[in-house]
Amino acid sequence: MKLISEKGVQRILMLTAFSAISALLLIALFILSEGLPFIFKYGLKDFLFSSEWQPNLGKFGIFAMIVASLWVTFGAMIVGAPLGVACAFFLSEYVPRYIMRIIKPTIELLAAIPSVVYGFIGVMVLAPIIRDNFGGPGLSLLSASIILGIMILPTIISISIDSILAVPQSYREGSLALGATIWQTITMVTIKASKSGIIASIILGLGRAIGETMAVIMVAGNSVNIPHSALDSVRTLTANIALEMSYATGLHRQALFATGVVLFVVIIILNSIASVAIRKRMVKK
Protein backbone atom coordinates (compact mmCIF):
# COMPACT_ATOMS: atom_id res chain seq x y z
CA MET A 1 0.00 0.00 0.00
CA LYS A 2 2.72 2.38 1.02
CA LEU A 3 4.74 1.58 -2.10
CA ILE A 4 1.84 2.26 -4.41
CA SER A 5 1.17 5.69 -2.95
CA GLU A 6 4.88 6.50 -3.13
CA LYS A 7 4.87 5.64 -6.82
CA GLY A 8 1.66 7.58 -7.32
CA VAL A 9 3.20 10.70 -5.80
CA GLN A 10 6.26 10.27 -7.94
CA ARG A 11 4.10 10.02 -11.08
CA ILE A 12 2.08 13.11 -10.23
CA LEU A 13 5.19 15.14 -9.52
CA MET A 14 6.78 13.92 -12.73
CA LEU A 15 3.67 14.93 -14.64
CA THR A 16 3.76 18.46 -13.24
CA ALA A 17 7.45 18.75 -13.96
CA PHE A 18 6.96 17.64 -17.54
CA SER A 19 3.96 19.91 -18.03
CA ALA A 20 6.20 22.91 -17.32
CA ILE A 21 8.73 21.72 -19.86
CA SER A 22 6.09 20.86 -22.41
CA ALA A 23 4.58 24.32 -22.03
CA LEU A 24 7.93 25.78 -23.02
CA LEU A 25 8.24 23.33 -25.92
CA LEU A 26 4.72 24.07 -27.13
CA ILE A 27 5.31 27.82 -27.06
CA ALA A 28 8.57 27.42 -28.94
CA LEU A 29 6.94 25.10 -31.46
CA PHE A 30 3.98 27.40 -31.94
CA ILE A 31 6.04 30.51 -32.53
CA LEU A 32 8.45 28.70 -34.82
CA SER A 33 5.71 27.06 -36.86
CA GLU A 34 3.93 30.38 -37.31
CA GLY A 35 7.02 32.49 -37.84
CA LEU A 36 9.57 30.38 -39.71
CA PRO A 37 7.50 29.83 -42.90
CA PHE A 38 7.21 33.59 -43.24
CA ILE A 39 10.94 34.09 -42.84
CA PHE A 40 11.60 31.51 -45.57
CA LYS A 41 8.98 33.06 -47.85
CA TYR A 42 10.02 36.68 -47.35
CA GLY A 43 13.76 36.04 -47.09
CA LEU A 44 15.80 36.31 -43.91
CA LYS A 45 17.94 39.12 -45.27
CA ASP A 46 15.04 41.31 -46.32
CA PHE A 47 13.26 40.62 -43.06
CA LEU A 48 16.18 41.43 -40.78
CA PHE A 49 18.01 44.13 -42.69
CA SER A 50 15.36 46.25 -44.33
CA SER A 51 13.90 49.04 -42.29
CA GLU A 52 10.69 49.42 -44.25
CA TRP A 53 7.78 48.24 -42.16
CA GLN A 54 4.57 48.91 -44.10
CA PRO A 55 2.23 45.99 -43.58
CA ASN A 56 -0.46 47.43 -45.87
CA LEU A 57 2.07 47.54 -48.72
CA GLY A 58 3.40 44.08 -47.90
CA LYS A 59 6.74 45.38 -46.64
CA PHE A 60 8.00 43.73 -43.49
CA GLY A 61 11.55 44.86 -42.66
CA ILE A 62 12.27 44.95 -38.94
CA PHE A 63 15.74 46.48 -39.03
CA ALA A 64 14.63 49.76 -37.47
CA MET A 65 13.02 47.89 -34.63
CA ILE A 66 16.04 45.67 -34.08
CA VAL A 67 18.17 48.80 -33.84
CA ALA A 68 15.64 50.38 -31.50
CA SER A 69 15.53 47.29 -29.28
CA LEU A 70 19.31 47.18 -29.11
CA TRP A 71 19.59 50.88 -28.30
CA VAL A 72 16.89 50.76 -25.66
CA THR A 73 18.51 47.72 -24.07
CA PHE A 74 21.94 49.28 -24.26
CA GLY A 75 20.58 52.47 -22.70
CA ALA A 76 18.93 50.46 -19.94
CA MET A 77 22.27 48.80 -19.25
CA ILE A 78 24.03 52.16 -19.08
CA VAL A 79 21.49 53.27 -16.49
CA GLY A 80 20.90 50.01 -14.63
CA ALA A 81 24.20 48.12 -14.58
CA PRO A 82 26.48 50.65 -12.83
CA LEU A 83 23.70 51.69 -10.47
CA GLY A 84 22.79 48.09 -9.66
CA VAL A 85 26.33 46.83 -9.18
CA ALA A 86 27.32 49.86 -7.10
CA CYS A 87 24.22 49.38 -4.97
CA ALA A 88 25.01 45.69 -4.52
CA PHE A 89 28.56 46.46 -3.35
CA PHE A 90 27.33 49.19 -1.04
CA LEU A 91 24.75 46.92 0.57
CA SER A 92 27.02 43.92 0.93
CA GLU A 93 30.29 45.62 1.94
CA TYR A 94 29.55 48.94 3.61
CA VAL A 95 26.26 48.44 5.40
CA PRO A 96 25.74 46.26 8.49
CA ARG A 97 24.21 42.92 7.55
CA TYR A 98 20.90 43.47 9.32
CA ILE A 99 20.26 46.63 7.31
CA MET A 100 21.13 44.79 4.11
CA ARG A 101 18.63 42.10 5.08
CA ILE A 102 15.93 44.75 5.32
CA ILE A 103 16.84 46.65 2.15
CA LYS A 104 17.45 43.70 -0.19
CA PRO A 105 13.89 42.30 -0.02
CA THR A 106 12.59 45.84 -0.39
CA ILE A 107 14.53 46.23 -3.61
CA GLU A 108 13.31 42.84 -4.76
CA LEU A 109 9.77 44.20 -4.30
CA LEU A 110 10.54 46.56 -7.19
CA ALA A 111 10.22 43.50 -9.41
CA ALA A 112 6.69 42.96 -8.15
CA ILE A 113 5.43 46.34 -9.37
CA PRO A 114 3.43 45.77 -12.58
CA SER A 115 5.21 47.10 -15.63
CA VAL A 116 2.21 49.20 -16.56
CA VAL A 117 2.83 51.21 -13.39
CA TYR A 118 6.41 51.89 -14.47
CA GLY A 119 5.05 52.93 -17.86
CA PHE A 120 2.53 55.19 -16.21
CA ILE A 121 5.19 56.92 -14.13
CA GLY A 122 7.30 57.26 -17.28
CA VAL A 123 4.47 58.94 -19.17
CA MET A 124 3.34 61.20 -16.37
CA VAL A 125 6.65 62.19 -14.81
CA LEU A 126 9.72 61.27 -16.84
CA ALA A 127 8.57 62.12 -20.37
CA PRO A 128 7.47 65.68 -19.50
CA ILE A 129 10.77 66.31 -17.72
CA ILE A 130 12.73 65.14 -20.76
CA ARG A 131 10.52 67.13 -23.14
CA ASP A 132 10.85 70.33 -21.13
CA ASN A 133 14.58 70.08 -20.52
CA PHE A 134 16.05 68.41 -23.58
CA GLY A 135 13.38 68.88 -26.24
CA GLY A 136 11.90 66.25 -28.54
CA PRO A 137 8.60 64.51 -27.96
CA GLY A 138 9.53 63.27 -24.51
CA LEU A 139 8.29 59.77 -25.28
CA SER A 140 11.63 58.55 -26.56
CA LEU A 141 14.58 56.21 -26.54
CA LEU A 142 15.92 58.08 -23.51
CA SER A 143 12.81 57.71 -21.38
CA ALA A 144 12.46 54.05 -22.32
CA SER A 145 16.10 53.45 -21.37
CA ILE A 146 15.70 55.13 -17.99
CA ILE A 147 12.46 53.33 -17.13
CA LEU A 148 13.90 49.97 -18.20
CA GLY A 149 17.14 50.71 -16.35
CA ILE A 150 15.13 51.08 -13.15
CA MET A 151 13.07 47.99 -13.90
CA ILE A 152 16.13 45.74 -14.21
CA LEU A 153 17.67 47.01 -10.95
CA PRO A 154 16.15 44.31 -8.73
CA THR A 155 17.49 41.55 -10.99
CA ILE A 156 21.00 43.01 -11.07
CA ILE A 157 21.15 43.99 -7.40
CA SER A 158 19.73 40.80 -6.01
CA ILE A 159 21.91 38.39 -8.01
CA SER A 160 25.01 40.57 -7.58
CA ILE A 161 24.55 40.67 -3.80
CA ASP A 162 24.19 36.89 -3.72
CA SER A 163 27.41 36.43 -5.64
CA ILE A 164 29.31 39.02 -3.58
CA LEU A 165 28.19 37.39 -0.34
CA ALA A 166 29.34 34.03 -1.72
CA VAL A 167 32.94 35.34 -1.70
CA PRO A 168 34.57 33.72 1.35
CA GLN A 169 35.03 36.13 4.24
CA SER A 170 38.64 34.95 4.56
CA TYR A 171 39.55 36.67 1.27
CA ARG A 172 38.28 39.98 2.61
CA GLU A 173 40.03 39.50 5.92
CA GLY A 174 43.31 38.78 4.16
CA SER A 175 43.03 42.07 2.35
CA LEU A 176 41.79 44.13 5.31
CA ALA A 177 44.55 42.71 7.52
CA LEU A 178 47.12 44.09 5.06
CA GLY A 179 45.78 47.56 5.75
CA ALA A 180 43.47 47.81 2.76
CA THR A 181 40.39 50.01 2.96
CA ILE A 182 37.00 48.51 2.16
CA TRP A 183 37.14 50.08 -1.30
CA GLN A 184 40.62 48.70 -1.95
CA THR A 185 39.40 45.29 -0.79
CA ILE A 186 36.53 45.47 -3.26
CA THR A 187 38.71 46.39 -6.21
CA MET A 188 41.57 44.08 -5.27
CA VAL A 189 39.72 40.95 -4.17
CA THR A 190 35.95 40.92 -4.01
CA ILE A 191 35.15 42.16 -7.51
CA LYS A 192 37.37 39.53 -9.10
CA ALA A 193 35.99 36.72 -6.98
CA SER A 194 32.38 37.65 -7.70
CA LYS A 195 32.86 38.65 -11.34
CA SER A 196 31.02 35.79 -12.99
CA GLY A 197 27.93 36.25 -10.82
CA ILE A 198 27.87 39.97 -11.50
CA ILE A 199 28.16 39.39 -15.23
CA ALA A 200 25.36 36.83 -15.04
CA SER A 201 23.17 39.35 -13.22
CA ILE A 202 23.79 41.93 -15.93
CA ILE A 203 22.99 39.46 -18.70
CA LEU A 204 19.77 38.42 -16.98
CA GLY A 205 18.89 42.11 -16.64
CA LEU A 206 19.67 42.49 -20.34
CA GLY A 207 17.28 39.66 -21.17
CA ARG A 208 14.61 41.30 -19.10
CA ALA A 209 15.15 44.66 -20.79
CA ILE A 210 14.91 43.19 -24.30
CA GLY A 211 11.75 41.32 -23.42
CA GLU A 212 9.91 44.08 -21.59
CA THR A 213 6.86 45.29 -23.52
CA MET A 214 4.20 47.23 -21.69
CA ALA A 215 6.36 49.91 -20.09
CA VAL A 216 8.22 50.39 -23.36
CA ILE A 217 5.05 50.82 -25.40
CA MET A 218 3.95 53.52 -23.01
CA VAL A 219 7.15 55.58 -22.96
CA ALA A 220 9.07 54.93 -26.19
CA GLY A 221 6.79 56.76 -28.62
CA ASN A 222 6.49 53.81 -31.00
CA SER A 223 7.26 55.39 -34.35
CA VAL A 224 9.08 53.03 -36.71
CA ASN A 225 12.39 54.63 -37.55
CA ILE A 226 16.08 54.26 -36.91
CA PRO A 227 16.81 56.67 -34.05
CA HIS A 228 19.34 59.43 -34.67
CA SER A 229 19.39 60.73 -31.13
CA ALA A 230 18.32 59.57 -27.70
CA LEU A 231 15.38 61.95 -27.89
CA ASP A 232 13.81 60.26 -30.93
CA SER A 233 10.68 58.20 -30.66
CA VAL A 234 11.36 54.49 -31.28
CA ARG A 235 9.50 51.21 -31.56
CA THR A 236 11.04 48.03 -30.20
CA LEU A 237 10.45 44.48 -31.43
CA THR A 238 8.26 43.66 -28.46
CA ALA A 239 6.23 46.84 -28.82
CA ASN A 240 5.69 46.07 -32.49
CA ILE A 241 4.18 42.67 -31.77
CA ALA A 242 1.98 43.93 -28.98
CA LEU A 243 0.72 46.96 -30.89
CA GLU A 244 -0.23 45.22 -34.12
CA MET A 245 -1.16 41.69 -33.15
CA SER A 246 -4.76 42.59 -32.33
CA TYR A 247 -5.67 43.52 -35.89
CA ALA A 248 -3.04 41.76 -38.00
CA THR A 249 -4.12 39.05 -40.43
CA GLY A 250 -2.47 36.81 -43.00
CA LEU A 251 1.09 37.65 -43.93
CA HIS A 252 1.19 40.56 -41.49
CA ARG A 253 0.29 38.26 -38.63
CA GLN A 254 2.97 35.79 -39.68
CA ALA A 255 5.51 38.60 -39.83
CA LEU A 256 4.73 39.43 -36.22
CA PHE A 257 5.30 35.82 -35.25
CA ALA A 258 8.59 35.92 -37.10
CA THR A 259 9.49 38.97 -35.02
CA GLY A 260 8.73 36.82 -32.02
CA VAL A 261 11.12 34.17 -33.34
CA VAL A 262 13.91 36.76 -33.51
CA LEU A 263 13.24 37.85 -29.91
CA PHE A 264 13.02 34.27 -28.74
CA VAL A 265 16.38 33.40 -30.25
CA VAL A 266 18.07 36.49 -28.79
CA ILE A 267 16.74 35.84 -25.28
CA ILE A 268 17.62 32.15 -25.36
CA ILE A 269 21.17 33.06 -26.33
CA LEU A 270 21.43 35.61 -23.51
CA ASN A 271 20.02 33.25 -20.90
CA SER A 272 22.37 30.47 -21.97
CA ILE A 273 25.35 32.78 -21.58
CA ALA A 274 24.11 33.78 -18.13
CA SER A 275 23.57 30.23 -16.97
CA VAL A 276 26.99 29.19 -18.23
CA ALA A 277 28.51 32.08 -16.29
CA ILE A 278 26.62 31.09 -13.14
CA ARG A 279 27.58 27.45 -13.50
CA LYS A 280 31.22 28.40 -13.90
CA ARG A 281 31.00 30.15 -10.56
CA MET A 282 29.47 27.08 -8.93
CA VAL A 283 32.23 24.87 -10.28
CA LYS A 284 34.92 27.22 -9.02
CA LYS A 285 33.59 26.91 -5.46
Added chain:
Amino acid sequence: MEIKLSVKNLDAYYGKNKVLKNISIDVPKNKVVAIIGPSGCGKSTFIRCLNRMHEVVGGTINGSILLDNEDLTKTDPVLLRKRVGMVFQKPNPFPSMSIFNNVAAGLRLNGVRNKKQITPIVEKCLKQAALWEEVKNNLNDSGANISGGQQQRLCIARTLAVSPEIILMDEPASALDPISTTKIEDLIFELKKDYTIVIVTHNMQQAARVSDYTAFFYVGELIEYSDTKKMFTSPDKQQTEDYIRGKFG
Protein backbone atom coordinates in the same frame (compact mmCIF):
# COMPACT_ATOMS: atom_id res chain seq x y z
CA MET B 1 63.31 44.46 28.36
CA GLU B 2 61.44 46.73 25.98
CA ILE B 3 57.66 46.35 25.91
CA LYS B 4 56.35 46.53 22.35
CA LEU B 5 52.66 46.01 22.90
CA SER B 6 50.79 46.62 26.09
CA VAL B 7 47.18 45.56 26.52
CA LYS B 8 45.41 47.16 29.45
CA ASN B 9 42.03 46.15 30.87
CA LEU B 10 40.68 44.94 27.56
CA ASP B 11 37.03 43.87 27.34
CA ALA B 12 35.59 42.57 24.09
CA TYR B 13 31.98 42.05 23.14
CA TYR B 14 29.90 40.39 20.46
CA GLY B 15 26.71 42.40 20.75
CA LYS B 16 25.90 42.30 24.46
CA ASN B 17 27.87 39.11 24.97
CA LYS B 18 31.11 39.81 26.83
CA VAL B 19 33.71 37.43 25.44
CA LEU B 20 36.89 38.89 26.96
CA LYS B 21 37.05 40.13 30.52
CA ASN B 22 39.63 42.59 31.72
CA ILE B 23 42.69 41.26 29.89
CA SER B 24 46.07 42.85 30.57
CA ILE B 25 49.18 41.55 28.83
CA ASP B 26 52.57 43.05 28.01
CA VAL B 27 54.28 41.74 24.90
CA PRO B 28 58.06 42.29 24.87
CA LYS B 29 59.83 43.28 21.68
CA ASN B 30 61.29 40.51 19.49
CA LYS B 31 59.67 37.78 21.53
CA VAL B 32 57.01 35.23 20.75
CA VAL B 33 53.93 35.18 22.95
CA ALA B 34 51.67 32.14 22.67
CA ILE B 35 48.01 32.26 23.61
CA ILE B 36 46.62 28.89 24.66
CA GLY B 37 43.31 27.69 26.02
CA PRO B 38 40.36 25.45 25.17
CA SER B 39 38.02 26.22 22.27
CA GLY B 40 35.78 29.20 22.89
CA CYS B 41 38.05 30.74 25.52
CA GLY B 42 38.42 33.94 23.52
CA LYS B 43 42.00 33.48 22.31
CA SER B 44 41.16 34.18 18.65
CA THR B 45 38.99 37.12 19.65
CA PHE B 46 41.91 38.45 21.66
CA ILE B 47 44.37 38.63 18.80
CA ARG B 48 41.67 39.90 16.46
CA CYS B 49 41.31 42.83 18.87
CA LEU B 50 45.00 43.63 18.45
CA ASN B 51 44.60 44.59 14.78
CA ARG B 52 40.94 45.51 15.24
CA MET B 53 39.65 42.82 12.92
CA HIS B 54 37.24 42.06 15.75
CA GLU B 55 35.33 45.17 14.74
CA VAL B 56 35.06 44.01 11.12
CA VAL B 57 32.63 41.29 12.20
CA GLY B 58 30.63 43.70 14.33
CA GLY B 59 32.38 43.30 17.70
CA THR B 60 33.20 46.11 20.11
CA ILE B 61 36.03 46.63 22.60
CA ASN B 62 36.75 48.54 25.77
CA GLY B 63 40.13 49.31 27.32
CA SER B 64 43.41 50.23 25.71
CA ILE B 65 45.99 48.58 23.48
CA LEU B 66 49.28 50.46 23.44
CA LEU B 67 51.74 49.94 20.61
CA ASP B 68 54.91 51.87 21.49
CA ASN B 69 52.71 53.91 23.84
CA GLU B 70 50.29 54.84 21.07
CA ASP B 71 46.72 53.75 21.77
CA LEU B 72 45.62 51.55 18.89
CA THR B 73 41.98 51.78 19.87
CA LYS B 74 42.07 55.44 18.91
CA THR B 75 43.97 55.22 15.60
CA ASP B 76 42.63 54.55 12.13
CA PRO B 77 42.34 50.74 11.80
CA VAL B 78 43.58 50.89 8.19
CA LEU B 79 46.85 52.52 9.31
CA LEU B 80 47.26 50.29 12.33
CA ARG B 81 46.88 47.11 10.25
CA LYS B 82 49.95 48.12 8.27
CA ARG B 83 51.88 48.01 11.54
CA VAL B 84 50.19 44.91 12.93
CA GLY B 85 50.05 42.15 10.32
CA MET B 86 48.01 38.98 10.57
CA VAL B 87 48.25 35.39 9.37
CA PHE B 88 45.03 33.41 9.50
CA GLN B 89 44.13 29.87 10.44
CA LYS B 90 43.12 28.93 6.92
CA PRO B 91 45.64 29.98 4.26
CA ASN B 92 43.93 32.75 2.30
CA PRO B 93 46.11 33.90 -0.60
CA PHE B 94 44.22 36.08 -3.07
CA PRO B 95 43.01 33.46 -5.56
CA SER B 96 42.92 35.73 -8.59
CA MET B 97 46.53 36.85 -8.15
CA SER B 98 49.86 35.25 -9.00
CA ILE B 99 52.35 34.34 -6.29
CA PHE B 100 54.30 37.50 -7.09
CA ASN B 101 51.25 39.73 -6.97
CA ASN B 102 50.08 38.21 -3.70
CA VAL B 103 53.25 39.41 -2.04
CA ALA B 104 53.22 42.69 -3.94
CA ALA B 105 49.58 43.43 -3.03
CA GLY B 106 50.39 45.15 0.24
CA LEU B 107 53.08 47.29 -1.36
CA ARG B 108 50.72 48.36 -4.13
CA LEU B 109 48.12 49.26 -1.50
CA ASN B 110 50.69 51.62 -0.06
CA GLY B 111 51.14 53.27 -3.42
CA VAL B 112 54.38 51.56 -4.46
CA ARG B 113 53.89 51.09 -8.21
CA ASN B 114 57.44 50.90 -9.48
CA LYS B 115 58.22 47.31 -10.43
CA LYS B 116 61.93 47.90 -9.84
CA GLN B 117 61.15 48.74 -6.24
CA ILE B 118 58.67 45.91 -5.78
CA THR B 119 60.67 42.99 -7.19
CA PRO B 120 63.51 42.94 -4.62
CA ILE B 121 61.06 43.30 -1.73
CA VAL B 122 58.97 40.40 -3.03
CA GLU B 123 62.10 38.26 -3.32
CA LYS B 124 63.26 39.23 0.15
CA CYS B 125 59.90 38.44 1.74
CA LEU B 126 59.59 35.10 -0.04
CA LYS B 127 63.08 34.25 1.21
CA GLN B 128 62.19 35.31 4.74
CA ALA B 129 59.10 33.11 4.54
CA ALA B 130 61.30 30.19 3.37
CA LEU B 131 59.29 29.86 0.18
CA TRP B 132 61.62 31.40 -2.38
CA GLU B 133 63.43 28.22 -3.38
CA GLU B 134 60.15 26.42 -4.05
CA VAL B 135 58.47 29.09 -6.15
CA LYS B 136 61.22 31.19 -7.70
CA ASN B 137 60.67 29.62 -11.13
CA ASN B 138 56.90 30.01 -11.18
CA LEU B 139 56.20 33.37 -9.59
CA ASN B 140 53.47 33.97 -12.14
CA ASP B 141 51.45 30.90 -11.19
CA SER B 142 48.25 31.42 -9.30
CA GLY B 143 48.66 31.72 -5.55
CA ALA B 144 45.81 29.24 -5.15
CA ASN B 145 47.54 26.40 -6.98
CA ILE B 146 50.33 25.64 -4.51
CA SER B 147 50.05 23.31 -1.52
CA GLY B 148 48.37 24.37 1.73
CA GLY B 149 51.69 24.72 3.55
CA GLN B 150 53.14 26.79 0.73
CA GLN B 151 50.01 28.93 0.67
CA GLN B 152 50.42 29.65 4.37
CA ARG B 153 54.04 30.67 3.88
CA LEU B 154 52.91 32.80 0.96
CA CYS B 155 50.47 34.51 3.33
CA ILE B 156 53.33 35.09 5.76
CA ALA B 157 55.43 36.60 2.95
CA ARG B 158 52.47 38.78 2.00
CA THR B 159 52.25 39.99 5.59
CA LEU B 160 55.99 40.69 5.78
CA ALA B 161 55.92 42.79 2.61
CA VAL B 162 54.27 45.75 4.32
CA SER B 163 57.00 45.52 7.01
CA PRO B 164 54.79 45.33 10.07
CA GLU B 165 56.17 45.65 13.59
CA ILE B 166 54.01 42.91 15.03
CA ILE B 167 52.77 39.70 13.40
CA LEU B 168 49.64 38.06 14.74
CA MET B 169 49.15 34.39 13.93
CA ASP B 170 45.80 32.73 14.47
CA GLU B 171 46.51 28.98 14.65
CA PRO B 172 48.70 29.28 11.55
CA ALA B 173 49.55 25.58 11.38
CA SER B 174 46.31 23.94 12.48
CA ALA B 175 45.22 23.26 8.89
CA LEU B 176 48.62 21.92 7.83
CA ASP B 177 50.42 18.58 7.78
CA PRO B 178 53.28 17.88 10.27
CA ILE B 179 56.08 18.74 7.83
CA SER B 180 54.53 22.07 6.88
CA THR B 181 53.89 22.70 10.57
CA THR B 182 57.57 22.21 11.35
CA LYS B 183 58.48 24.66 8.59
CA ILE B 184 56.12 27.28 9.98
CA GLU B 185 57.51 26.78 13.49
CA ASP B 186 61.11 27.12 12.27
CA LEU B 187 60.02 30.22 10.46
CA ILE B 188 58.52 31.76 13.60
CA PHE B 189 61.85 31.21 15.30
CA GLU B 190 63.63 33.09 12.50
CA LEU B 191 61.06 35.87 12.29
CA LYS B 192 61.31 36.89 15.92
CA LYS B 193 64.72 38.38 15.23
CA ASP B 194 62.98 41.13 13.31
CA TYR B 195 59.40 41.07 14.50
CA THR B 196 57.33 40.70 17.61
CA ILE B 197 54.93 37.77 17.34
CA VAL B 198 51.68 36.85 19.04
CA ILE B 199 50.49 33.37 18.14
CA VAL B 200 47.27 31.60 19.04
CA THR B 201 47.50 27.84 19.18
CA HIS B 202 45.53 25.00 20.65
CA ASN B 203 48.55 22.74 20.36
CA MET B 204 50.40 22.98 23.66
CA GLN B 205 53.56 21.33 22.36
CA GLN B 206 53.67 23.99 19.70
CA ALA B 207 53.31 26.74 22.28
CA ALA B 208 56.13 25.16 24.31
CA ARG B 209 58.36 24.88 21.23
CA VAL B 210 57.98 28.31 19.66
CA SER B 211 57.13 30.81 22.37
CA ASP B 212 59.04 32.76 24.99
CA TYR B 213 55.94 33.64 26.99
CA THR B 214 52.62 31.90 27.26
CA ALA B 215 49.20 33.17 28.26
CA PHE B 216 46.46 30.77 29.32
CA PHE B 217 42.90 31.92 28.60
CA TYR B 218 39.81 30.31 30.01
CA VAL B 219 36.23 31.44 29.29
CA GLY B 220 37.24 34.97 28.38
CA GLU B 221 39.64 35.47 31.27
CA LEU B 222 43.41 35.52 31.43
CA ILE B 223 44.20 32.86 34.01
CA GLU B 224 47.98 32.97 33.90
CA TYR B 225 50.69 34.71 31.91
CA SER B 226 54.32 33.89 32.41
CA ASP B 227 57.56 32.62 30.97
CA THR B 228 56.87 29.58 28.77
CA LYS B 229 59.33 27.32 30.60
CA LYS B 230 57.78 28.11 33.94
CA MET B 231 54.29 27.76 32.53
CA PHE B 232 54.88 24.24 31.32
CA THR B 233 56.90 23.04 34.32
CA SER B 234 55.50 24.72 37.40
CA PRO B 235 52.46 26.87 36.69
CA ASP B 236 51.13 29.01 39.53
CA LYS B 237 47.48 28.18 39.13
CA GLN B 238 45.87 24.78 39.57
CA GLN B 239 43.59 25.45 36.56
CA THR B 240 46.59 26.00 34.28
CA GLU B 241 48.23 22.84 35.48
CA ASP B 242 45.05 20.82 34.92
CA TYR B 243 44.78 22.14 31.37
CA ILE B 244 48.41 21.54 30.53
CA ARG B 245 48.24 18.03 31.99
CA GLY B 246 45.22 17.39 29.77
CA LYS B 247 42.68 17.03 32.56
CA PHE B 248 40.17 19.20 30.65
CA GLY B 249 39.90 21.24 27.48
